[in-house]
Amino acid sequence: METASTITLAGFRLIIPELTIICVALMLLLLDLIVKKKGVIAAVGIAGTFVALYGTFKLYGISEPVTAFSDMFVLDGYGNFFKVIFYLNVILTICISLKYMTVEKASFGEYYALLLFATAGMMFMASAADLIVIYLGLELMALSTYILAGLMRKQLRSNEAALKYFFLGAFSSAFLLYGISLTYGLTGTTNLKEIAASLITLNLAENPIVFLGLIFLVVSFGFKIALVPFHMWAPDVYEGAPTSITAFMSVGPKAAGFAVMGRVLFDAFGGQQVQWNSILIPLAVITMAAGSIIALAQTNIKRMLAYSSIAHAGYMLLGIIAGTPGGLTSTVNYLMIYTFMNIGAFAIIIMLRREGFQGENLEDYMGLAKSHPLASALMLIFMFSLTGIPPTAGFVGKFYVFLEAINSGYVYLAVIAVIFSAISAFFYLRVVMYMYMKDPKQEVVLTTSYSMNFALAVTAVMVLLIGVFPSFLLNLVRVSILG
């Protein structure tokens, strides 16, 4: 049953990007002792991420999936594409947080190291071919993000966010482990491909305990991607955590959760599609509903975006429910687009923050267009994109996800999604209305920096570019996933 342990030098070649990220993170910890300027540490972190990106591009040429370390790790286009999302996420997050963390008086060198450790965890999750690696990657990501959420040690909000995130995260990883244990006990293996084979050879397709294990796994992934009813932590943590970390968390762990979910459901439980859809379809519907409707009542913009990110998780789930490779492609495409528009929106929120002014309430955006027309125009683009109005990227993302759902025969789900998408326009466009149609109540001074301007330029250009020329990104995703 057991394969001989095969740790070869060739295997290490495949995890060069992960090793790069981890080495850079360790280097940053040491560098923090010598270098006083945090800008240098951030720059080294970004440079290291670019090196890893280069490594991933070099490995992109491999068309066939290659496994290493006794089939624990798999390198394929799917994982590589997710890694690109994680690189973009960490680079943009570092760019928007440099000045912000100084304002928050939480400018620690560990911040950048932890961002990279979390990214390494996500990368292992995206490339995991075994439930053990999924667990380890997930914990590396989660433990780093717990600390990041509570990094503003002197602020009670941040403490409370970290505390809630930690307890619910630990709770969900216990569910993941119980699911792994049940699956392992019945199939005799933790390898995803072997699980799929065992389910057929041992005739376990209809076994209720396998279904129970599957439910436990979906519940724990649901916690990570914030599906209702496992979303309780999300609004509190998003509100209390440093805003740059909120941006990081709303993209990275969510994308990693989807990466793992896609792999486990398609690779290991591909034959049980009817069973997992019976769990995922109700979850998707209530996620879209609760996310869109509760967001209407929010006055804190970070909290509003938390509910919005819950609703977006519901839309993304439609691609997985479709159950086809095309559906998975549309979800990944959506995640890439979501990375740009969400980090862009959080970048604007961060700009409003300055010493003695939170800038998180909707009222703070009143009349912003009069004093800061450019920042308001960018926020307008991001809000339009999050709503899904063409010609922004958000429209493209939603369009393909809904299309795949319809192609697989889930017309009613697409209809429900469009309805809630229309409802969500209310709270996104309310921000625009506050900026453009109300009179300013107070003087708002924006905190800008070069890195922040760079991040805003990249996100805004990408949102518009993907919105106008969607085929480039879509082809890239197709080539990566479908081969």
Place this chain on the structure above:
Amino acid sequence: MVPLSWYIVLSAIVFSIGVFGFLARRNLIIVFMSVELMLNSVNISLVAFSHYLQSMRGQILVFFIITVAAAEAAIGLAILIAFYRNNPTIKVDEINLLKG
């Protein structure tokens, strides 16, 4: 010899106690202990399965779980202490700054 099903039932019972404790108890330290109980119930079932299947994978995972649980405890208690310094309470009901 104790049959496999006994271990699995024991594991399920301990896991359920952990879930109940997590949801029902109002003291953060006890909530934390409940999470550890859940993790250890998984360890019981993994070792039992591993012995039954004569495969080492389960026991390897147990070692990883123990290690990660230690790291998790360190981080969790650190967060708890950071919280306690600003707000000296460990009652779940009194942690209600963020809501809505």
